[in-house]
Amino acid sequence: MSKTIMYIAGFFLSFLILFSLPNNTRASTVPLSQGTTPEIATKNAAALQNAINQASTSGKKQVTLPAGTFYINGKIILKSHLVLQGASLSPAATKLTMNNAPMTTDTTATSQEPTTDITLQNFTLQYNPNMSKYNYLTNPTNFYKDNLLNIGQITPSENNTGYNPTHKKALKTNIKITNMILNANQVGLAVVNIAKADNVTINQTQILNSGLQNGISMTHTSNIKITNNTVKNIGRAGIVQYYGNTKSLINGNKVIDWMQRYGSYHYDAVKKSGQTLDSMQDAAIDSYGPANQTTTITNNQINLSAASGKVNPNNPLIAKKWHLKTVPNYTRYAAFRASGAQYMLYQGNTVNIDSPSTFTFFSTNMRKSNTLTRPKGITVIGNRFTSRNID
Structure with missing residues (x-):
């Protein structure tokens, strides 16, 4: 009898514990x-x-x-x-x-x-690899124009007025992305887009195979932490701050193979517009500007996976399409760009870009769009920059 009572009591205790747990x-x-x-x-x-x-x-x-x-x-x-x-x-x-x-x-x-x-964790988010995608020689029209993961957005009207936001305050807050695989399979634009957001963390995540744009894009954000991720095979910049970003931390990431697709698209756009052809050199970790302030960029590793001495893949494609006698040095690699940036720290980063398409390890310049931002308070210290080819 006592055993029966104990079993019944144990059952009800388990039942109570189960339903007392958080939802x-x-x-x-x-x-x-x-x-x-x-x-x-x-x-x-x-x-x-x-x-x-x-x-x-x-x-x-x-x-x-x-x-x-x-x-x-x-x-x-x-x-x-x-x-x-x-x-x-x-x-x-x-x-x-x-x-x-x-x-x-x-x-x-x-x-x-x-x-x-919002927390996203422990799964793969990808575009179907069989979706039609941009191909410079056979499918040059970038008809699918969306990112894989949008945390906020800049609306078309804001984009057309130089990213002048209708709402300047953060609309997306307290977002965490951890232990993920985000694979765009070279479809669309960026892998991750963050806009009008505060307190967003991307940690220990693989950011792979963007379409024509970036691995991670930020516009009008604050307190963004991008740490210990792998960003690889990216169409344009690996990690980019567009406009109005502040108090970001970009630490411990590996950025491998950026500027893999966008340069040829940019060449065509410039050529067809009648403007003077110059070059395209967005960086592995890039401030596009203006009004990017107070960013810490530390302990990142930046490199190419291609064999030494290999040109950027856009350049021979441009020569083939436009029947050029020599391969142009149009699409070029940069490790860091601090365009329209102020109060930035670059420290403890390791860069190895062994390609004749290398433009620079680090560059900075003023940038204007609705506001003019001149470089100020930028510190570059204790980094290791290596290349056997540099322009």
């Missing part, structure tokens, strides 16, 4: 289906969006993805108060494959929605 520890796994058909991809999108919406509104918070590869039709809109995570600590175990739209914090291309308290 976010009891998150169920999203019912996603494997398969590549449009019907499955559409069903997966609805199931995932529904789980995100419910978590945000109910306080459940945690949404767990199953192991496997799952195709998604349409955009996935992130909501406040959300932890979206993979099935295990291995980000390769769960793959969300976006067929035709990004994962984003905004419903439309013009919406300005405040969003806070």
